Amino acid sequence: MKSFADYKDAADLRQSIFEQFGQLIASGIIKLPDWTGLHKAEIQIPTRDGQTLRAIVYHPESTEPGPLFMFFHGGGWVFGTPEYGEGWAYLLVKELGFTVVSVGYRVAPEHVFPTAMHDGWDAVKWCAENASTVSADPSKGFILGGTSAGSTVATVAAHEAVDANLSPHVTGVVLASPYLCHHDALPEVYKKHDSSWEEHKDGLILDRRGMDWFNDKYKPDPKSPLASPLLWSSHKNQPPTYLQVMGMDALRDVSLIYEHILREDGVPTKLDVFAGIPHGGPDFLPTHSVVQQALGGFKAGVEWILRQQF
Template sequence: MADKALSVAGGHVKAREISIPMRDGRQSRALLYQPTKQAETPKPLIVLIHGGGFCYGSADMEAGNCIRAVEAYGCVALSLSYRLAPEAKFPAATDDCWDAFKWITKHAEELEADLSKGFILGGTSAGGNIASVLSHLALDEHVLPPLTGLYLNVPLLLAPEAVPEKWSELYKSRQQNSQSPVLNKAFMDMYTEAYAADVQSHVWSPFNWPGGHQGLPATYFQVCGLDVLRDEALIYEKVLREECGTPTKVNLYPGLPHMFVPNFPTHSSSIKYPEDTTKGLGWLLSFTS
């Protein structure tokens, strides 16, 4: 899929692997995508994190989104990887991506990016969870340059065991969609057990971040109606928009399950979904620090 997306770009995007040092001396693989033609103006950066229930997946899974964004906006895009469960337990994936995030802020020039022109972080499913956590860590630790946009694609944000009473009436999808295709309750339980996640931790449920959400950047959501994770994304968007004044944008796909695009590629919405992603990333790029 990554190779196909690159070929469709018709030579306008170049790709290479890079290695990012981790705190324990390991090197983490990342995929870097840049415009083939050198631009005279500094380029913003988009960083994406793949999904897979913390148990599978690779940086290649976000290649298509990276490539389409580079082609559309002349930005630089980077797709990260991280250690996987069950060998790597909670919160190893978040630790790896946080190490990568901090490295990026210090080496953006090597990536031919200027974070002051736009610094977008995003992720899909488990990657959306990690991206949300990193956005809070970056805010709490006053990381500079600051994020200017956040992309949350069908993200894990709030465990059933940690739902605040205030939001319990709106938190229905874990039960309503418990037997949905692609991702259901049984799979969620399996991933949670394999990763040995602390379901009460704000690192697993960033909706309950101790410092709240004020000051987070503009946030773009993609949410699927038949997804067990639907309502935590919709509730989070509501909190950001109504309580924090954060600019938000939502694309909702009624009647469709989690990660339906690679699982049902011939569905009409599977063509629209990646187009929406590219437009949503463009909307985020309209916000600068």
């Protein structure tokens, strides 16, 4: 498997991923969800700078609004579309009655840091203010979630929501293969606990060269909490948080450190670690048995979050 760093530019990477997923769909290895009897529609969400974000809303064909789940896709802040959330959305809508808004935040190199973070927070505020227009009732649950780079967007937005006393309140966070702190900014006290950074520097799917490639395009400020939400001034009052961590991910130990920090600050947490699986395994290894394990864990994690608020 090529490293992301082997692609000459972002456009080359996006085209390659588009073609690979097209081949997997055509061969039947990846099966698209059947949305018969369910509702799927595209919307535009306004941003602070007068632009709009393409998002997709999924919800049951019902007059009764369900809880709200906002999904932020992965892709190193360089690629990805709202459709990347369809696996999670299908389960949430069909089995748990959620309304899902999958947000297409702007990506690099056209839009560098902190655009993605601003877009995520703008989208959360808009959905909080306009939940009824997307057939959602946040009083039944208001969860932010994402995978990989999208988990950073979700985590930052959750902290922004607490700091701003957003109403309705965010009631949960779901993070898969999360990126929570730039390695250069990890506080010294935690560095002795971060062995995965070196152990899996040549990891499958996302290696050290790949991370450097993404950061070169995205241009984050490592010490900003918008790039490294583990550095946020306070994690107290964060909503219940469910994490899916991959055992062979260079980012594994920072995720475990973050979960520990949340617990120390009194935040309810639930953690699943998938041994022997690389970063983004459930997304990039569609034939692996871990996909069903991760979906099962995801459903259980969301159900656990819903129980925390009542």
